[in-house]
Amino acid sequence: MARDLVLSFETSCDETSVAVIENGNQILSNIVATQIKSHQRFGGVVPEVASRHHIEQITGCINDALKEADVTYDDLTSVAVTYGPGLVGALLIGVTAAKAVAWAHHLPLVPVNHLAGHIYAARLVEPIEFPAMALVVSGGHTELVYMPEENKFEIIGETRDDAAGEAYDKIGRVLGINYPAGKPVDELAHKGQDTFKFPRAMDSDDNFDFSFSGLKSAFINTVHHADQINETLSREDLAASFQQAVVDVLADKTDRALKEFPVKQLILAGGVAANKGLRERLTKNLAAFKDTKLELVPLSLCGDNAAMIGAAGEMLYRHGARADATLNADPGLEF
Ligand code: KG4
Ligand code: ZN
Numbered sequence: 044m045a046r047d048l049v050l051s052f053e054t055s056c057d058e059t060s061v062a063v064i065e066n067g068n069q070i071l072s073n074i075v076a077t078q079i080k081s082h083q084r085f086g087g088v089v090p091e092v093a094s095r096h097h098i099e100q101i102t103g104c105i106n107d108a109l110k111e112a113d114v115t116y117d118d119l120t121s122v123a124v125t126y127g128p129g130l131v132g133a134l135l136i137g138v139t140a141a142k143a144v145a146w147a148h149h150l151p152l153v154p155v156n157h158l159a160g161h162i163y164a165a166r167l168v169e170p171i172e173f174p175a176m177a178l179v180v181s182g183g184h185t186e187l188v189y190m191p192e193e194n195k196f197e198i199i200g201e202t203r204d205d206a207a208g209e210a211y212d213k214i215g216r217v218l219g220i221n222y223p224a225g226k227p228v229d230e231l232a233h234k235g236q237d238t239f240k241f242p243r244a245m246d247s248d249d250n251f252d253f254s255f256s257g258l259k260s261a262f263i264n265t266v267h268h269a270d271q272i273n274e275t276l277s278r279e280d281l282a283a284s285f286q287q288a289v290v291d292v293l294a295d296k297t298d299r300a301l302k303e304f305p306v307k308q309l310i311l312a313g314g315v316a317a318n319k320g321l322r323e324r325l326t327k328n329l330a331a332f333k334d335t336k337l338e339l340v341p342l343s344l345c346g347d348n349a350a351m352i353g354a355a356g357e358m359l360y361r362h363g364a365r366a367d368a369t370l371n372a373d374p375g376l377e378f
Pocket of ligand 1 (some may be wrong): 083180181182183207209223225314316319345346347
């Protein structure tokens with residue numbers, strides 16, 4: 044059988060990434076050039092800075108991805124690229140590079156939704172079994188996605204305000220932790236106790252939506268109030284209480300979704316899927332769902348990367364998705 048080789052691109056935020064994926068599920072290379080250090084002094088991603096870094100990095104990433112995979116342009120079957128959602132200037136660099144490669148080498152171009160990429164990262168470990176559910180939690184998104192079959196995505200719940208990762212990054216700043224704060228807050232949380240009992244917004248509401256801005260405000264007010272009266276609060280307990288509130292809501296809503304939409308597989312994906320507390324809690328909860336297998340995307344593939352875009356791209360290619368030279372970045376792209 045001829046090898047199916049996708050050259051995939053991901054530049055929607057602050058990682059420049061190019062990968063080569065074989066048959067939709069084997070990573071031959073996955074080059075990720077991170078820009079985190081350049082954004083840290085601003086406390087978050089600066090879109091213009093992100094675009095400039097992508098321009099500088101993209102050709103080097105393409106060359107490295109081909110070299111590491113030990114393939115040439117002539118070996119490729121298709122080119123896949125994230126075209127949204129994300130930062131428009133950042134997306135445009137990947138889209139333009141992918142269009143150029145596809146045009147120059149007469150390859151089909153496949154447009155990929157970034158969130159479909161996060162979900163299909165699961166495929167790089169094991170085939171996805173349908174119907175499936177995905178909890179996608181990242182810096183920009185918090186969504187419960189029901190997939191009755193391959194290439195069908197139904198958003199059944201989403202955040203009404205901040206994304207889970209965004210809330211981590213914002214409360215991290217109050218604790219004096221650099222962007223991105225998710226991992227250090229997660230580590231701190233494991234050394235503390237849930238003593239503050241922060242609000243669990245919408246937890247008992249009869250829907251699958253989330254809200255994290257009230258939790259974030261409660262956290263910030265607690266710290267500021269303590270500052271005013273010169274009281275020292277335990278950073279570990281603050282982190283543990285915040286994390287417990289986030290995990291409670293994410294896990295409870297996921298439980299409710301699995302009861303209403305029985306599935307063969309639950310996929311936990313996105314940057315926040317690396318959260319130890321969330322992984323432990325979902326693993327525990329899933330014991331009650333005997334017919335549902337839990338697929339925790341490996342830590343190395345939770346954050347933004349092009350391998351996941353190649354995994355989704357190969358599936359989309361089979362389903363006939365094609366773009367031409369008019370493909371544009373779509374920062375607000377929905378499923
Ligand atoms: O998916 P991702 O790399 O980029 C987006 O598409 O947003 O996710 C990045 C987000 C950041 O907000 C970061 O703080 C968060 O994922 N994150 C975590 C952890 N590791 C990364 N949040 C909670 N716990 C973690 N261990
Ligand atoms: Zn992402």
